[in-house]
Amino acid sequence: MKRKLFVVLAVVGSLALFSGAALAHHGVAGYDLNKTVTLHGTVTKFDWSNPHVVVYLDAKNEAGEMQHWTIEFAAPVHMVRAGWGKSSMKTGDDIVIDTHPSRNGAPIGITSTITFILKTVVNGQPLPTRSE
Amino acid sequence: MRIRNAIFVGALLAALPFSAGVSAQTAASAPASQATKPGLMANGIPDLSGIWDPDFHGPEGLRINTWDSSDPFAKNPDKAPMTPWAAEKFKSVRPPFGSLATFDNTNDPVQRFCDPPGVPRIYMYPWEMTFVPTAKIVYILYEYTKVWRAVYMDRDHPKDPDSSWMGDSVGKYEGDTFVIDTIGFNDKTWLDQTGHPHSDALHVIERIRRINHDQLEINVTIDDPKAYTKTFSATKLYRFTDAPMGETLCAYSEMKQFQENVVDKTQTPPTK
Numbered sequence: 001m002k003r004k005l006f007v008v009l010a011v012v013g014s015l016a017l018f019s020g021a022a023l024a025h026h027g028v029a030g031y032d033l034n035k036t037v038t039l040h041g042t043v044t045k046f047d048w049s050n051p052h053v054v055v056y057l058d059a060k061n062e063a064g065e066m067q068h069w070t071i072e073f074a075a076p077v078h079m080v081r082a083g084w085g086k087s088s089m090k091t092g093d094d095i096v097i098d099t100h101p102s103r104n105g106a107p108i109g110i111t112s113t114i115t116f117i118l119k120t121v122v123n124g125q126p127l128p129t130r131s132e
Numbered sequence: 133m134r135i136r137n138a139i140f141v142g143a144l145l146a147a148l149p150f151s152a153g154v155s156a157q158t159a160a161s162a163p164a165s166q167a168t169k170p171g172l173m174a175n176g177i178p179d180l181s182g183i184w185d186p187d188f189h190g191p192e193g194l195r196i197n198t199w200d201s202s203d204p205f206a207k208n209p210d211k212a213p214m215t216p217w218a219a220e221k222f223k224s225v226r227p228p229f230g231s232l233a234t235f236d237n238t239n240d241p242v243q244r245f246c247d248p249p250g251v252p253r254i255y256m257y258p259w260e261m262t263f264v265p266t267a268k269i270v271y272i273l274y275e276y277t278k279v280w281r282a283v284y285m286d287r288d289h290p291k292d293p294d295s296s297w298m299g300d301s302v303g304k305y306e307g308d309t310f311v312i313d314t315i316g317f318n319d320k321t322w323l324d325q326t327g328h329p330h331s332d333a334l335h336v337i338e339r340i341r342r343i344n345h346d347q348l349e350i351n352v353t354i355d356d357p358k359a360y361t362k363t364f365s366a367t368k369l370y371r372f373t374d375a376p377m378g379e380t381l382c383a384y385s386e387m388k389q390f391q392e393n394v395v396d397k398t399q400t401p402p403t404k
Contacts, residue, residue: 027229027230027238028235030235031398050379108397
């Protein structure tokens with residue numbers, strides 16, 4: 001098993017200013033923007049479509065249990081303008097990604113809105129990010 | 133549909149000479165002999181040429197959620213100057229933005245059903261827009277859902293316009309400002325991201341001005357005596373961009389898939 005999967009929880013403050021309009025077509029009330037989770041896993045699907053780009057990945061939690069994560073990004077046109085594309089990653093790629101997790105503890109997160117893109121490294125290559 | 137597409141294509145074709153001329157003028161400063169008043173083109177109309185992107189990356193103040201400048205971030209959306217009719221209607225709203233926001237359970241007609249956002253809510257979304265002036269009509273093309281409007285420059289409103297999602301728009305130029313007057317809406321859209329309702333008596337006035345080469349100011353005034361006890365307004369800024377307009381359609385199948393795969397899961401009880 002060449003994949004080393006782990007989850008690191010890190011609390012990132014000063015993000016409380018994110019309010020409603022950070023996302024394109026829906027709010028962010030379902031996510032805890034004061035918390036950032038770093039995942040290291042394997043891409044199982046990269047869905048380049050509207051209303052938002054979504055990456056699905058498998059990663060283990062601290063207890064060593066495999067979790068299937070769903071990570072949301074901004075809309076495709078906004079990701080393109082930030083330097084991303086439909087070939088930015090593919091199934092089977094190694095991925096290290098920061099994400100703001102859902103408030104209910106489910107393995108759902110948001111890594112990008114119109115205003116920010118968190119760290120995303122695919123096969124050792126960092127993809128463009130954007131600070132708030 | 134075929135007729136509508138023909139009109140749209142015709143508008144684009146008619147605009148090509150305009151766009152080319154403006155681009156040339158933008159790329160290199162016009163000779164002094166051709167200089168015009170600031171903000172105006174050689175033909176005397178406001179220069180709104182270019183592609184405009186909402187300024188979501190600037191100060192927090194530009195990310196407004198309502199058209200009520202006293203509560204731009206919708207911290208107290210229930211305090212808007214609503215009539216009893218509108219206040220009652222507002223009780224059933226579950227918005228995705230503002231202090232009353234819900235994530236998984238919104239009844240936002242755009243998010244849930246891909247309804248057209250309407251005017252003026254179209255300006256609340258972070259997508260580009262551009263103006264296509266023709267002889268008698270100025271078309272406004274919006275990137276979000278690829279919706280467009282026709283602003284008639286050569287007539288008044290019909291006496292009893294048919295109701296529509298984007299309304300009946302007539303326009304005029306006041307110096308460097310493009311003024312659009314719109315009535316004839318249906319009452320199915322929200323005014324803003326927080327679900328403030330409006331009636332079919334909604335009257336929207338847009339005052340659009342290029343305040344410098346890189347910034348466009350859009351001031352929106354809401355006049356709806358059936359829904360609000362007074363008029364109110366707010367201003368949004370757009371910035372000039374070189375990024376071409378892309379495809380951001382609202383396909384119901386994609387919206388449904390996103391709702392099921394992402395949004396609904398945020399309410400799934402965590403497994404232990």
